[in-house]
Amino acid sequence: MARVLTGIQSTGIPHLGNILGAIKPAINLANEGANEAFLFIADFHSLTTIKDAEERKNNVRAVAAAWLAFGLDTDKNTFYRQSDIIEVAELTWYLNCFTPFPMLANAHSFKDKSDRLSDVNAGLFTYPVLMASDILLYDAEIVPVGKDQLQHLEMTRDIARSVNHTYGETLVVPESKVQESTMYIPGIDGQKMSKSYGNFIDIFLSDKKLRKNVMKIVTDSKGLEEPKDPDTCNIFNIYKTMANSDQIRSMREKYQAGGYGYGHAKQELYELIVDQFGEEREAYNSLMDNPSKIEEELEKGAEKAKFVAKGVVERVREMLGY
Numbered sequence: 086m087a088r089v090l091t092g093i094q095s096t097g098i099p100h101l102g103n104i105l106g107a108i109k110p111a112i113n114l115a116n117e118g119a120n121e122a123f124l125f126i127a128d129f130h131s132l133t134t135i136k137d138a139e140e141r142k143n144n145v146r147a148v149a150a151a152w153l154a155f156g157l158d159t160d161k162n163t164f165y166r167q168s169d170i171i172e173v174a175e176l177t178w179y180l181n182c183f184t185p186f187p188m189l190a191n192a193h194s195f196k197d198k199s200d201r202l203s204d205v206n207a208g209l210f211t212y213p214v215l216m217a218s219d220i221l222l223y224d225a226e227i228v229p230v231g232k233d234q235l236q237h238l239e240m241t242r243d244i245a246r247s248v249n250h251t252y253g254e255t256l257v258v259p260e261s262k263v264q265e266s267t268m269y270i271p272g273i274d275g276q277k278m279s280k281s282y283g284n285f286i287d288i289f290l291s292d293k294k295l296r297k298n299v300m301k302i303v304t305d306s307k308g309l310e311e312p313k314d315p316d317t318c319n320i321f322n323i324y325k326t327m328a329n330s331d332q333i334r335s336m337r338e339k340y341q342a343g344g345y346g347y348g349h350a351k352q353e354l355y356e357l358i359v360d361q362f363g364e365e366r367e368a369y370n371s372l373m374d375n376p377s378k379i380e381e382e383l384e385k386g387a388e389k390a391k392f393v394a395k396g397v398v399e400r401v402r403e404m405l406g407y
């Protein structure tokens with residue numbers, strides 16, 4: 086049984102794209118796979134960009150509630166909050182001293198972020214070392230990541246090898262597993278749905294607000310009576326990522342026949358979301374109303390994670406002469 090580990094960003098409430106593209110497939114794998122999954126909410130990482138304490142707490146809760154609402158099995162897996170395992174900060178310091186400065190200076194994600202953001206802090210620069218620590222602290226063997234994170238994984242492997250080279254086998258060198266997102270969910274403006282574009286659908290909103298959110302999908306100005314091309318329409322393109330083949334065929338025919346307006350299509354999409362995610366929306370909102378239940382789950386995960394982390398840090402300390 087291999088130990089699979091991955092970090093979940095906590096920079097916002099998970100949207101429809103995150104849910105269909107990342108959360109649901111990851112939960113299926115974690116619940117059904119033979120492997121043991123370590124999944125954590127990367128709330129230390131979020132400090133590089135989010136400075137507001139309430140915002141951070143709320144994001145962590147929202148992310149945890151979403152994963153729990155979608156049925157992550159927290160008995161089989163270890164689901165925890167990064168900041169609950171303070172050993173990660175200690176290990177980060179050690180790893181910093183094995184990380185060549187130019188390696189960080191050449192990181193694509195740092196270059197990209199330092200061009201875009203006004204707050205270019207040292208945390209942003211050393212982010213890959215904290216990420217290496219996240220992974221090495223748990224002797225992770227397999228790390229599923231998106232393509233954009235591959236360079237960080239390479240750095241993790243380099244750092245681990247550098248420690249092992251000096252002290253003998255101390256750290257497990259992890260393998261990355263590239264996750265080609267099989268899903269591409271367009272946003273309400275037709276670009277990729279993303280927090281950063283503000284074009285997402287938040288399925289956890291109340292019915293009324295969710296409907297309003299769906300009604301904001303951008304369309305052309307064809308009148309009700311005109312036949313329409315489903316394939317160039319944002320509503321249809323979102324609808325077809327969730328609907329079954331009969332539903333897709335039926336909506337396609339209505340578009341082509343005319344007498345079917347964008348308002349009708351939006352209403353159908355809204356109803357599909359409510360229908361499909363009824364249970365999860367209810368579970369999410371009940372958890373958000375009851376944060377102590379979320380805490381309980383995260384504490385259970387922290388206990389399991391801490392047990393592993395302590396052992397690894399002990400091993401590293403000894404090697405380093407502390």
Ligand code: ADP
Nearest residue numbers: 094102103106107266268269270277278279280
């Ligand atoms: P965002 O673009 O909203 O900031 P992230 O980059 O934090 O989202 O992505 C978190 C996870 O959700 C990643 O695994 C990513 O592949 C997945 N994801 C994000 N947006 C979409 C989308 N529009 N379609 C499919 N998957 C997505």
Ligand code: TRP
Nearest residue numbers: 090091092093094127216219228
């Ligand atoms: N940096 C990752 C991202 O932006 C999140 C992350 C933090 C992570 N620590 C990790 C992913 C450790 C895998 C393993 O998506």
